[in-house]
Structure formats: structure tokens, C-alpha cells
Amino acid sequence: MSVLARSVGNAFRNKIRTTAVVAVLAVAIGLALAMLVANQAVTAKVTELNASVGTTLTVNPAGGQGFEGGGEPLTAQEATTAAAVPNVTEVVGTKALRLRNATEAASQGAGGGGGFGGQATTTMTTSLTPAVDAGTLGNRNQETGTTGTQPARTFSLPITATGIGAEVDSTGKALDITDGSGLGDYTAASKSALLGTTLAEKNSLKVGSTFTINDQTFTVAGLFDAGTAFGNNAVYLTLPEAQTLAALPGELSTMIVTVNSMENVDAAKTALQTALGTDKADVTQGQRNLETAVSSLDSVKNISFMAFVAALGTAGLIILLIMVMLVRERRKEIGVLKAIGAPNRTIGLQFVLEALVLVTLGSAVGAAVASFASGSIATALIGSSTTTTAAPGNRGAAGGFPGGGPLGGATQLLTSVTASASPGVIAAGIAAVFGVAIIGALVPALLTARIRPIEVLRGE
Amino acid sequence: MIEVKNLVRTFQSGDRTIKPVNNVSFELAEGTLASIVGKSGSGKSTLLSLLGALDKPTSGDVVVNGVSLAGMPDGKLTEYRRRDIGFVFQQFNLIPNLTALDNVMLPMEFAGVRRSVRTKRAKELLEQVQLDVDRHDRRINRLSGGEQQRVAIARALANEPKLILADEPTGNLDEQTGGHIIELLSSLRREHNTTILVVTHDRSLANKTDRRFRLQQGRLTEETAPKQVQGMAPASPKAVAATAPVG
């Protein structure tokens, strides 16, 4: 019989207790690991989101955003000024138009769109039918623009047509063209358009089909996928075409400014704000929605990390107390071992090995629990944060600028999180518990071994 | 071999001070079989644990082969217990969830004896104390008191100690088995020159020892001619006066 065999035997001396200890340890360790996995997943997602906010800045007219607010519109001159700011590599202007289904607009009369802040956009008619049903939210938002005297009617949502100066969406992200081709030269007026996949499907349009905006015929050059239903209920035109349609040449709804590197974003943002003037333009980094998403994810990250530490601490505390209890219970045995000449290190080793057997079992069961639980925990954590960030998004979706583009992207990123733990992280967590177990076994065992054998043998 | 000098051990019990070992001095030469008798609670076990380095005296010293236990560090005391002492506890103090064989092998494991050697020697020892072979692999908590006592004796002999300290080693044994244990101890003394000190109530055991001590209220006295009193055998010439001061 060796020390190891003795330790393993001792670990199973009281089978009911061993089972209970392993079960409790497994829950704590499993929870700790699940939290670690969740933390990792959220950390990765935050990094990803930060990277996606990346090096782009969005410039809106001062006091306005999307279709809302007041102030003076941005112009091509501001785009030139922005391009001259140090570290700015590219300025892409966009011009947003609101399209309403022509048939419906005629039946509802001119008052239909009157409620929308009109400074940055012009409402036009189109042959397209929106791919998104207004639903409860849409109708509720639409009512703000009409009087309550009319009986409840079902509205269709407007479609946003955005003129873009490059092949990017309204957030500066490259468009994902799934069919057909881009618009070619985005700085020239052309009667080509890019349609979101669901919008094209709803209207039975394919590449090469035609539709109208304000009775002018446009050809579908390509289809894009923004990743969300709302983002896909959109049309992209070249910037000059949109400006021509709106009869507002040189006017921009927003500018998407790309900075040369991540480190220069803050400096460039300040410089840009100064160059354009605070009374003229608002410079924001990425999208507010995205920032909200990132900040709420950050809090999830912190919470999951605290939960990890707490669960790990609990596991540590459990094994610590168990070992202290075990050593106390077997004080007499330590006295016997000591009395027949066992060196302290042998006694310490025996209890450490016993603790390791318990923790190993607990970790193994806990890891199994974690591997089942962590996926759903991570999804639940990130899912709940999505709900909070989605709220402003719904409003934006019903009433204004295609905030659904960036937000939809974020939502998709968040929900697509699948937690996967790196072996290093799991190893670190388990190593910490093992460390506590070793200390929990060693310290009381050695303290007991140091007492005169006769005192321990006599018992209390 | 072992020299005890003015050994005192006091216990604090409430506001009373108990002195189960009160200024005890004696010497045992190598190869002596000695016994200590005395009433229950007279301090026999306390004295034995001081000799076995299981306890530390309040004052006085134990010198073994010229080395004082008083000045020894903890690690050396452990080594002394492992190498030089075979201790048979009154309460056996075996490890309950290990088998008889494993218990006997333990001290040899600590002494670094090879596994195959340990097993062989442990089996021999258990046979010497007349433990049935079918009990060898039985766990201690499934053995009777007498069987446990014999395992405890076998364990004390495991590392071939120079000094055996046995606290009532025949207390749980029937006359015949007890007699056999006495034989075993005597043969160890004859063949290996082992020094043996037994605490006993057993008159027949005490009568077979070279020297007999009596512990009374913490004081040790040597009986000079008990064998004449018993009328069993002529007084041993070895039975010289105890060095323990009386009073």
C-alpha cells in the first residue's frame, strides 16, 4: 500500500459524503467554468464589436440624426473639409430618401408622411412594397404623424433609399452583395440600384428587373444582404442620383469618415468636430446603438467575470472547509501515523492527494456540467443584453434612419455567439481550485502533524 | 541503553495540578525485559509515552544510547520513533480502514523498505503473533479486540526496534495467547538483544521479567524479590535496587 493508494482509499472511505462533496464541488466548479466560458465569449464579442465600430466616424448635421431633429444640412464642402483633417483616409457621403408605396400614398393623401422630421430627407413614392410589416410598433409610430380623428388604418413602413458615395452601407461597412454587381461609379448619377434581398423577394424583383422612384425607372443592379429584416428593407443608389432625386445637389444626410488607424480615432474625432464646428455637425464614433450594445456587453462581461470569481471562490471555500473538516475528523489517525514514525511530508502528501482526488472528480463532473450549461448560459447572458439594446432599435426601425443596419448587425453578432472555452482558460480555473485544495489539505494536516502525537491520540 | 533522569510530567486539570510522573529516574541495560505495574491512573501510560517520544516531559530527560530526547528537534524525534522504538498502544491505535497486513507494513513504508520485503515481513510478523491467515487481509474495524492487539504488537516489531514499549500488550488476550506473546517478547530479547518495557496488570507476565517496577502516585519503585513472595522461583540476581528515590 502506497501513499497514493491510501489517499484514494481515504477519499472513498465515506461514500455518501464523498458523493455529496463531489456533487457540490461539481456544481460550483461547473458554474465557475460556465461563467468563464461566458466571460470569454462576451470578451471576444466586445472585441469584435469594437473592431466593427472600428475606425469609422459618423458625421450628422448638428442637432439631427437620421430623419429626426433640426439644423443645417451637411454639404459637399463639409466633406472636403473633413477629408483634409489629419489621419482621415476616406469620406463617404450618404443621402437618405424616404420612399412610400405610391398606391398607398395616394389613398392616404399627402398628410401621411407629414409627421416625420423632414430636414434630412424627402419623401418620395415608389412602386416597391416594403418587405417589413408595420405591425403594432410601426402603426403606433405612424400615428404620431396623423391625427387621431381618422379610424385606425394599417400603414406600411417606408423604405429607405440611401445614396452612397462608395460601396458601403449607411454605417460604413462594406456591402455584402449576394447577387449581381455593385453600382460601379458611386460618384456619378445612374439609374441602377441595389436592393435588399427580402425587399427584392417581396416585390418579385431580380437582378435586371426594374422599379420606379418618383415615376423614374431604376434597374436592379444587385442584391445585398444586411443580415437583418430591417436592414434588407432598403435601397441603395449612387449619391449623386439620390441628391438629384431629392433635388438637393451637394446636400448630405451623413458622412462616414474613415480614420487610418484605431489609435487615431479619438484624435481625429476631436479634430473633425473642431474643423466642422459644433454648430454645424455632430461627430460620433460608430453607432450609438452599437456603443450601447458594447457597454451593456461590457457589464455582462464584468458580471460574468465576478460570477466566475465567486463560483470559483465558492468551490475553493467548499474544498477548504471539507479538507479542514476531514483533517479534524482524522486528527487521531494523523497522531497514529506520526507516532509510528511518519514524516510530516508523508502525512501532508497523503491529505493533499486525497484532496486532489476529490477535486479531480469534482472538476471532471463540473466540466461535464459546464460543457452542457455554458452554451445556454452565454446565450442567455448575451441574449438579455440584446433585448435592452434592441429597444431603441425598434423605434429607429419604425420611424427613421436605417438604424437597423448597424443594430441588426450587432444583434446578429450577439445572438450568434456560441461559447467555446479555450483549454488554457479552463486549465487556469481548475488550477486555481486545485491550488486551494492543496493549501486546504496541507495547512491543517501539517498543523496537526506538528502537535505532540499523544495529545492528538487522546482526542478531544 | 535507556536512562531516565528526574522525569516529571504534570497536567493542569482545572485549578488542580496532577503529577502522574513525578521525578522518576531509572536505567535499563540493553536486552533487559522489564515490567511496570501499578493501579489504574497511576501514570504508567503517561510514563511510557514520554519514553516513546510521544509526549514531552515537564522537566527531566530521557537519554537513549547517549542521546538526549529533550534537545531533539521534531524531525529527529519522528525518526527515533520510526527506527528505534516499537510502541504497543493500550488502545492499539491502528488505522481502521486498512487491513491488518497494511497496518503492519506502514512503519516499514515510512522507513523506505521495499514493497516486496515489507509484504513478506508483515506476513511473518502476523504469523508470529498467531493471527490467522484469513484475518491478514481483513480491515481492522472487522477484527476483534484480541486480534487488533496482536496486529498492534506485530506493527511494533516491524522495523526491528531496539526498544519495545508495550502498554498492557496482553490486556485483551486469553491466557494462552497472552502466554504466547510473553514468549515472543522473551525470544526477541534473547535473540536480538531487544530492550523491552511492558506495562501490565498480568502477574504471570510481570513475573517473567528481569526487572519489575511499581508506579504509585507518580513515584517509581523497584520490587526486589516478588518471585519469592509468589514462591514460584528463586530471586533473580539481576533484581537490584531501583534508582528511583522514594518519597
Ligand SMILES: Nc1ncnc2c1ncn2[C@@H]1O[C@H](COP(=O)(O)OP(=O)(O)O)[C@@H](O)[C@H]1O
Ligand atoms: N492530558 C491529560 N490531561 C489531564 N490529565 C491527564 C492527562 N493524561 C493523563 N491524565 C491523568 O493522569 C493520570 C495518569 O494517567 P495514565 O498515565 O493514563 O494512567 P495509567 O496508569 O492508567 O495508564 C490519570 O489520573 C489521568 O487522568
Ligand SMILES: [Mg+2]
Ligand atoms: Mg494506561
